Amino acid sequence: MLPLEQKVLERIKPSLEEKEKLEQTASYLMRRAIQIAKKEHITDVKVQLVGSAARNTWITGTHDLDIFISFDPSLPREKLEEYGLFIGHELAKEGRFWEEGYAEHPYTKMNYAGFDVDIVPCYRVTDASRIISAVDRTPFHNRFIKEKIEGLEDEVLLLKQFMKAGGTYGSELKTRGFSGYLTELLIIHYGSFKNVLEAAAVWEPNQKIEFLKPTKEFIEPLQVIDPTDAGRNVAAALSLDKFCLFIDLCRQYLEEPKESCFSKKITTPLSDGEIIQRMNKRTSSIIALKFQTPEVVEDILYPQLFKMQKSVEALLEKQDFRPIKSDIWVGKDVVLIIELENAQIATVKKHRGPPVWVKQHAEMFRKKYTDRRDVFAFYIEDGKYVVEVPRKYTTASSLLENEIHNCSLGKQVSKSLKDEYEILSGKNILQIKDTNYRAFLNEFL
Template identity: 40%
Template sequence: MTGEDESFEAVVAAVGERIDPDERERERMREAVAALTQRAEEAIADLPVAGDAMQVGSTARGTWISGDRDIDLFVRFPADVDREALESYGLEVGHAVLPEGREEYAEHPYVTGEFDGFDVDLVPCYRLDAATEIQSAVDRTPFHNEYLNARIDADLAGEVRLFKQFLKGIGAYGSDLRTRGFSGYLTELLVVEYGSFRAVVEAAADEWHPPVRFDPEDHGRARETAKPSRNEEVGDADLPFDDPLVVVDPTDPERNVAAVCAAENVARLQHYARELLADPREELFFPDPTDPLSPEAVRDRVADRATTPVAVRFDAPDVVEDQLYPQLRKSLAGVRDELDRRGFDALRDATFADESAVLLAELAVAERPAVERHEGPPVHVRQHAEGFFEKYADDPEAYGPFIDGDRYVVERRREFETAAAFLESDALFDVALGVHVESALADGYDVLVGEAVAQLADEFGAQLADYFDPEP
């Protein structure tokens, strides 16, 4: 074994000691699951339909990291129960199991609450013969559980935990639409595919050339004929998987498990995989938290960069994060595109959300001239050329029309000389905005320019630190 190998093994052994649940923690988990399952079965017995309860997720497969307090319990009902009845029965069982619980809503309502120090989700679903028969996304989960339980033993579970912790450390773990990273299921499938944590990072570092494609059960759907998994707006359209990472769901060939994983998170894994192999260290698994920037530090950064950041700040819409962040990104893209079109040249942008939400763009150009050049058609294209000439000939604020080369040109009054003027105008609402973002902006917003963005530091100091000191 080389020195690099010894260093890698020493680091992962030390990480394993920190993240592997000890026997006492495992026993507490088993006792909690047994008690919850018994409560669920007793509640199911009082219903007019058959059903059963099963534990799913990382705690069911032994891949959970020490300190995680999540228990996922699914209650399965026959496929011929209608959707409304399934939801009603599911909530009835949920409240019986978790009397202090509250109702949440994903694809359908479920009950979430606390039991003996654990966070518990009790989710109804259909009991089906195959994942291809699903009536809602959660119906796949029991099939995922069955597939992985047959392939993950205690040793491989430890390898999965290492990979999960590594992804957490580099900020690429989680399939929520804020993170757009690697889900637990995807993480497990990749470790099963390669056989160890080290084999995954070695492949990511040296072999992955996106699009990266895996088809664990050789469904033949990793190529041109498969459908996207999370593109709900296209429904069942027959489209190919076109994501940077494709892992065909072994239980459902119509689904790419990695569809939500953004290209930057695939690249982030590759970057840090190389770092880990070149210089193994625990800090990659357990990074220090970001020190937030103070308002003064933000002003210093802005002055040092000599750019003009602009920020639109408004009350964050009261929607779940999986709805909020796609709308924030859509809105940010719309604002940036329009700023670029108007000549303000955005270098970089970002969006943050907490009590407030922020659309931030850092501009290379702070102010444009009062006039802008507007080229018309060639003079020899008579109909269009005459129309252009007549439009501007009597405009007292236009310079021209005049001829440059073979075409008419006019210098006309620019609509907005500064980005702030554009952002403060009704023209902001002409860009592509998320529906809830647009409603929130209509209720009022602030525009911060230049050093004024330092006002964001009290709420978003850590995010601004990441922005002004970016890392892969």
């Protein structure tokens, strides 16, 4: 381990006091969960701490507890949900605030003594191949990692911090990066932080790491077969861009190790003047679609937003506005911001027809356009008929105003856009004063 890595480790490793507080809090909540179940005559209940808190692979300041309440597989699904939520709600009465989350079935999210706690009901199956709901495999993950990770915990901490600093950590659909479980598996497979980086530096799409022989084919860029389920790719959520970003980060660090590679860059908000200066320097056009953020969980919202982003870009491209790049910011409102080569294009559009010698199609093309009064010109070029016609939309804003609802949007995004939306062009993007949005623009422009 490099001296700078040892220094980073000293900074990110939880203190003894912090560990004791976590253990005491987890023990108390698990004990209370059992007491609540007994009081209500809910039988055959077991409670387990899972995740990084249970495996000693959590970074200081990351106060997350995942407590799983397991029930016998014979219990009907509706009863599992009822009992799980009841125990969670009763526990939450002792916390600061709580809400219901939803994975494959509902669970309770709460804050207790400074810890973000998930109380998750699951079935206590005897084998991972017999899971009834997706969360049932988590205890098997926990068992596998705890058996293999001893002595490698510090390596996991370094890799997690490296990924967090580089923006590749987090498997939620907002980030599409590496999960904590995947990070631990990489360390177990390669043996150390350094070995992971050296291996990843030469990764290519279709990279395979097989803890078990897979029972089916996968198409994702990184394929890490779950050691508890041969039909599951642990890296399924990892996008191609985050896969490649991690490769790039590994190469940079191996070439020149720096402590700054373990610290997330702080992006400062831009002032109006700074935004205008950057826009003028780029001499491109900026357009933004702004609407109220739908009230749904992030794992439902973000796939819809990414779907919308691709669809809007495709619409602009099809109409010759030539997008350079786009991105999404989410706060109270959603802002889809797009940089275009030009937000206003010529009224005339050149449309090429078939070769003149392809008689049937050529005659149909000629007949379609020669009698139209709005045609600017009709001629032959390189053996093909060519017609110059007026465009339906000459500005990107008018195109979006009229066609946005024909894009692929997703249920909740579509509803929000139907309620109200605003299109901002050029300097009008300065109307949004939120400091997080201004910091986002600092990265975008």
